[in-house]
Each structure stands twice: as C-alpha cells, then as structure tokens.
Amino acid sequence: MAQAEGTYDEAQIRAxxxxxxxxxxxxGLQVSTMESATSGQIASLITDTEGASAVLRGxxxxxxxxxxxxxxxxxxxxRAHTVYSTQTAEAMARACRRSYAANIGIGVTGTMGNVDSANPAASTPGEVYFAICTGAGSDARGEKNHSFHVHLAPQPSRLMYKLAVAKEVRDRLVVLLAEAAA
Known part of the structure; x- marks a missing residue:
C-alpha cells in the first residue's frame, strides 16, 4: 500500500x-470507468477536454x-473479498473495459473520509483500491490488470478526496502508458 501525498492542487489535477x-x-486509445468512491469524477475530468468523445467509451x-x-x-x-479490495477493483476494471470494448478500464473503490454505514466492517477512511485493466476488444485475451492500494491523508472536502484519488489513478496510468510505448 502506498501512502498518497497529503495535499492536492485542483487546477494542477485538471491540467x-x-x-x-x-x-x-x-x-487512439479508448477508456471506460467503473467508479464508486470517485462517483464519476475521473470520467468527468477526462471529458473536460475538447475531443474526449474519441476517448471515453462509457x-x-x-x-x-x-x-x-x-x-x-x-x-x-x-462476498469473498469485500467491496473494498484489490479483487473488487480489478473486477470493476475488467467489467467496464469488456463492456465498452475499450483499451483501458479503470475500476475504483474505497472509503473516503468516513466509515461506510452499508459496509462498516470493511471500510477504513482513506483506504482506496483501484485497478487499470488494459486489453483489446471485449474479451479477455491479452488482458492485463494493474492493481493499486493507497491510503489518503484526510482531505478538506469530498471533492478533494475524489480529486486526490483521480490524481493517483492518472499518475499510475501515465506510467503504464509510458511503459507500453517503450
């Protein structure tokens, strides 16, 4: 598990x-997301840029x-791993990538600043799990899942928690894209 940095800059994340x-x-890559903790924040950030319809499949x-x-x-x-787990994040990333036949699927689950009353035994504030699934088409051939677990420092608002997670996801995705291009 990585300890995420404590403060985030909204303007920088958007840029x-x-x-x-x-x-x-x-x-020419397409992406899809299945977001829980971030409530669509990642998809929203992607679509803030002109031409994003060529990228966001759904x-x-x-x-x-x-x-x-x-x-x-x-x-x-x-049931086996709880909703807040690497395995659930991976399943989310796979499901959305395959459903939309995207090159990249992003799955995010976790607990922001409070305990989840629907899953109290499994939630720890600031614990976030996400996965980035890469592949082609809607099947599993050649598919790779990259999983991450971060602990976020307390943030001043729900928006900043979402942006903090979005930054962590983006930073890992940029590394994966660079590795794929090398």
Whole structure:
C-alpha cells in the first residue's frame, strides 16, 4: 500500500487530465470507468477536454454493491473479498473495459473520509483500491490488470478526496502508458 501525498492542487489535477486526454486521443486509445468512491469524477475530468468523445467509451457510477454486480462484477468477488479490495477493483476494471470494448478500464473503490454505514466492517477512511485493466476488444485475451492500494491523508472536502484519488489513478496510468510505448 502506498501512502498518497497529503495535499492536492485542483487546477494542477485538471491540467494533468487535459494532457492525459490529449495523449489518449493522439494514441487512439479508448477508456471506460467503473467508479464508486470517485462517483464519476475521473470520467468527468477526462471529458473536460475538447475531443474526449474519441476517448471515453462509457462510464459507470456504481456507488452500491448491487450496482457493481449489475454492471458485471461477480457477487462472489464482493462476498469473498469485500467491496473494498484489490479483487473488487480489478473486477470493476475488467467489467467496464469488456463492456465498452475499450483499451483501458479503470475500476475504483474505497472509503473516503468516513466509515461506510452499508459496509462498516470493511471500510477504513482513506483506504482506496483501484485497478487499470488494459486489453483489446471485449474479451479477455491479452488482458492485463494493474492493481493499486493507497491510503489518503484526510482531505478538506469530498471533492478533494475524489480529486486526490483521480490524481493517483492518472499518475499510475501515465506510467503504464509510458511503459507500453517503450
């Protein structure tokens, strides 16, 4: 588990997402998201840039466990590992990537600043799990899942928690894109 930095700059995060979106456009890559903790913040940041319709294939906001299952996360994964786990984040990333036949699927789950009353035994404030699934088409051939677990320092608002997670996701995705280009 990585300890995420304590403070985040909203303007910088937005600028970095604009750069990311332009890079995805230039490389002809499509992305999809299944977001719980971030409530669609990542998809929103991607679409803040002109031309994002060439990049964002679709997005799910799956704030409750039932929504995750309806969108393709196996209920057994949540039962066996809890909703706040690497395995659930991976299943989210796989499900959205395959559903939208995108090159990149991003799954995010975690607890922001408080304990989740629907999942109290599994939630720890500031613990976030996310996965980035890469592949081609809607099947599993050649698919790779990259999983991450970060602990966020307390943030001043729900928006800053979402932006903090979005920054962590973006930073890991940029590294994966650089490795793929090398």
């Amino acid at each position: 970095e997402y604009a750069d990311l979106t332009r890079e995805l456009i230039a490389r 997005a799910y906001v799956t704030y409750c466990n039932e929504a995750k299952v309806k969108c393709g996360v196996p209920a057994e994964v949540i």
